[in-house]
Amino acid sequence: MSESLKEAAKILRDNNKKTQLIYAFNGSGKTRLSRAFKELLASKSDAHDADEDGSELAQKNILYYNAFTEDLFYWDNDLANDKTRVLKIHPNAFTDWVFKEQGQDRNVVGHFQRYTNPKLTPHFNDEYTYTNLSGERISVPAFSEVQFSFERGDDESESNIKISKGEESNFVWSVFYSLLEQVVHVLNDPIKERDTEQFNQLQYIYIDDPVSSLDENHLMQLAVDLASLIKESKSAIKFIISTHDTTFYNFLHNEVNSKSCFLLESSEDKTVSLVEKKGDSNTSFFYHLDLKRQLELAIENESVERQHFILIRNLYEKTASFLGYPKWSKLLPGDTEQNRTSYLNRIIQFSSHDSLANMRSTHLRPEEKQIVKFLLTHLVDNYSYWQQEAQNG
Numbered sequence: 001m002s003e004s005l006k007e008a009a010k011i012l013r014d015n016n017k018k019t020q021l022i023y024a025f026n027g028s029g030k031t032r033l034s035r036a037f038k039e040l041l042a043s044k045s046d047a048h049d050a051d052e053d054g055s056e057l058a059q060k061n062i063l064y065y066n067a068f069t070e071d072l073f074y075w076d077n078d079l080a081n082d083k084t085r086v087l088k089i090h091p092n093a094f095t096d097w098v099f100k101e102q103g104q105d106r107n108v109v110g111h112f113q114r115y116t117n118p119k120l121t122p123h124f125n126d127e128y129t130y131t132n133l134s135g136e137r138i139s140v141p142a143f144s145e146v147q148f149s150f151e152r153g154d155d156e157s158e159s160n161i162k163i164s165k166g167e168e169s170n171f172v173w174s175v176f177y178s179l180l181e182q183v184v185h186v187l188n189d190p191i192k193e194r195d196t197e198q199f200n201q202l203q204y205i206y207i208d209d210p211v212s213s214l215d216e217n218h219l220m221q222l223a224v225d226l227a228s229l230i231k232e233s234k235s236a237i238k239f240i241i242s243t244h245d246t247t248f249y250n251f252l253h254n255e256v257n258s259k260s261c262f263l264l265e266s267s268e269d270k271t272v273s274l275v276e277k278k279g280d281s282n283t284s285f286f287y288h289l290d291l292k293r294q295l296e297l298a299i300e301n302e303s304v305e306r307q308h309f310i311l312i313r314n315l316y317e318k319t320a321s322f323l324g325y326p327k328w329s330k331l332l333p334g335d336t337e338q339n340r341t342s343y344l345n346r347i348i349q350f351s352s353h354d355s356l357a358n359m360r361s362t363h364l365r366p367e368e369k370q371i372v373k374f375l376l377t378h379l380v381d382n383y384s385y386w387q388q389e390a391q392n393g
Contacts, residue, residue: 005029005036008264008274012037012240017260019230022242022274023249024264025291027310029272030242033264034066034208037240041204057093057198063183065176066208073172076145077162085162086125087146087171094179097198099124099143104178111174111225115218116167121157123147146171173210173222180205180229187235206240211248223248227255253279265290266307288322291315295376304369309350312375316347319383333378346371 003011012020024030041062072090089095098104105124112122125145132138150158163171183199191200207226211219230239242264243249253261263275291311298304313328320328334340350368 003274004271005033006040008033008272009037009040011274013040015260017238018233018258019239019241019252019256020260020262021249021252021256022240022262022264023246024242024244025310025314026244027307028264028266030208030244030264031066031068033272033274034064034206034240034242035068037204037206038062038064057097059201060093061201062204062206063094063176063180063202064204064206064208065173065210066206069176070169070172073168075162083160085147085160087148087163087168089144089146091141091144095143095175098175098179102182104182105143107178107181108171108174111177112171114221115170115174117150119151120161120163120167121149121151122171123149169210170218176210177225183237184229184233184235187237188233202237204238204240208242209244211243211245219245219248220251223251223255227252230256288315288318291318292376292380295372299369299373299376302369304364304372306350306364308372309347312372313347315376316379319379323383331379331383333375343371343375347375 022030022033072092072095074088074090076084076086076088078084078086098108109122113120123146124143125140125147127140127142129137129139147159148161148163150161152158183202183205186194186196186199187202189195194200210222210226226241233239241252253259261277261279263273263277265273265275267273291314295308295311295315298308316328316331320331323331325331329340329344332340332343334343350364
């Protein structure tokens with residue numbers, strides 16, 4: 001049964017479990033669902049900039065982490081001089097609380113180094129002023145910029161580093177996790193004994209895919225931290241976590257009690273289905289078979305669209321992972337690396353999630369639709385994994 005995003009969000013809101021886990025392929029609407037859930041919980045108090053004490057956090061009934069959270073952080077690469085590269089922090093209630101009000105910058109650094117490298121060090125700015133080219137005096141508040149260095153441990157350091165996109169995601173998560181850690185600890189105390197009242201209105205923590213660009217070791221560290229924090233939480237606050245990563249999903253499934261599990265799928269008419277499941281991904285979801293079924297149905301109905309390149313890519317990735325291939329591109333047709341690369345480039349072109357790709361038409365030319373059919377046939381006919389599945393079926 002298909003639902004609108006709002007209807008799916010209501011299913012999550014009306015669930016009484018402490019934790020809700022959602023698995024979905026990339027492109028299925030995880031981030032859109034997190035936004036729909038936030039809008040569903042929006043109250044009149046959200047329209048106010050701050051309460052009487054000047055803190056926006058006291059108005060919040062939900063803390064959420066998704067791709068939009070990362071948009072609060074952006075680079076100034078000093079293109080004119082190529083000397084100073086800083087990660088800018090857009091002013092918001094969460095970072096102001098973490099850095100300015102609670103002084104959690106050391107905790108943020110500690111979490112970041114656990115997820116990346118102990119020698120990769122963030123440095124936060126103090127408040128300063130400067131004169132721009134127009135002669136105006138500009139005031140820059142503290143904790144609004146971050147620079148990174150690599151400390152080698154021998155009194156030498158490499159400063160002014162532009163970190164990778166994955167490391168940047170880890171940094172943003174470390175800021176959020178420091179806030180989340182404090183929220184859980186504060187709410188565990190009886191109301192009259194809490195150090196602050198700022199979190200009293202919170203009802204939900206919504207976390208959408210915090211594992212992007214993490215290698216398996218650091219992914220498991222994040223999963224362990226998050227599962228431990230959920231188990232430590234004794235208050236009425238609820239957790240909703242969505243992910244495309246089966247390892248991350250399975251770990252949380254096995255570690256967290258009082259939970260509901262869902263599979264989120266999208267339809268061609270942009271509706272979604274949020275189906276409750278039992279067990280981890282290996283015993284209840286059968287994602288690979290569902291992917292194959294969706295592709296076969298689209299090919300049979302001659303309704304192949306751009307989104308089916310995302311599905312064929314997911315199918316190749318899962319097959320490669322099961323067979324132990326280091327790269328899923330190794331499974332592509334072609335006797336040479338050059339031939340496989342041509343198919344790889346075409347898949348990446350049509351399965352991209354960047355903003356330009358999302359603005360393109362979903363419709364494909366006949367020859368592009370044939371590529372999807374050819375790639376599915378190649379995978380099923382040439383790898384024993386799928387031949388064994390056919391015998392089991």
